[in-house]
Amino acid sequence: MDKKKKKASSTELRLLLVGSSGPSQFQLTNAILGREEFSRDVIKISGSRKNIGELGGRQVAVINAPNFYENDMSPAKTEMELRRSKCLSIPGPHAFLVVFDVENISMNDLNSHKLMKKRFGKHCLRHSMVLLAYEGNIEGSDLENMEKRMQTTDWYMRELIEKFGGRFHVFSRNWRDCSREREVLKEKIERMGASLGGGHFSNRTFQKAEDSVKKEEKRLKRQRTAEIEKVWTEMENKYMEEELYQQKDIYTTRVGSEIRERAEMDNGWLRTSLARGLGTGLVVGAALGVLFGSIEGPGGMVLYGIIGGAVGGSAGGTAQVAIEHIEDRVSPPARLNFNSIFINRFFATPRP
DSSP states (O other): OOOOOEEOOSSEEEEEEEESOHHHHHHHHHHHHTSOSSOTTOOOOSSOEEEEEEETTEEEEEEEOOOTTOSSSOHHHHHHHHHHHHHHTTTOOSEEEEEEETTOOOTGGGGHHHHHHHHHOTTGGGGEEEEEEESSOOOHHHHHHHHHHHHHTOHHHHHHHHTTTTOEEEEESOGGGOHHHHHHHHHHHHHHHHHTTSEEOOOHHHHHHHHHHHHHHHHHHHHHHHHHHHHHHHHHTTOOHHHHHHHHHHHHHHHHHHHHHHHHHSOHHHHHHHHHHHHHHHHHHHHHHHHHHGGGOHHHHHHHHHHHHHHHHHHHHHHHHHHHHHHHOOOOOOOOSHHHHHHHHHHHSOOO
């Protein structure tokens, strides 16, 4: 089964933002978090990002994925950032927020639901909501009239919204004065989640992302075991009884968060994607070399094919060697003592 429902976390609401409008997507991030993470002149980002904040008294994680129509990224880079956005939102987003500009809906946007299914799975639309950005401050009856017009008069807007189950929300790019909009958005997201059984979205690729992050966490934890034991030993000489355990918990929680963040941003699944993209350069480079070399005849085809393959593939080969080297760099098992046993038990505790 492609989609599985799981019990929603009561402590974190995960929102994955995508869309065709970079600036509005980033202003929505500011609006949700109630602070400026992106300035108004930001129109795109080079990689997926996650920011943590609070929305209506609930912790929220806002993940910005690559724009639908990002032309400056290679296919390999786009694929890697798409994977990274999934790693950043594991075990799965509670909602996909698909952002558009009210004033600039294109014909391409009417097909965005197809691109969503291609990127995130055929059932992701059930967890999706259209977010429509407008300029200025429209309130009360004016805002209600705008929403009604979108559902009745503007056929292209109505068609876009209907393809996402009729769920939509309008918000102002002037995010500093939208506390009411934030609360309404939270209510709509939670209402959508409740209608789906209260679970977050997940499928095979999100499960693969979660498995890859957990595997990377284990590798990083093994690397830092000696460091943690050393710090804990120093704490044992400094603190007594209850305060000792409190200090250990604070320190280990911080280390666990650092490890989790690193694992979400860089893990085996992402490195495999990068190596595959660079490795493709070997084939493409060789093919182009043969093409240009054909001008010089059979000898030129061989010569330019070798040169093109070397240029296109050297980066891929180097990356693959580096990846294998990184994967092999695992610290040897630490001595078995009280601290290492405590560490193993602590890190084995499932995260909420």
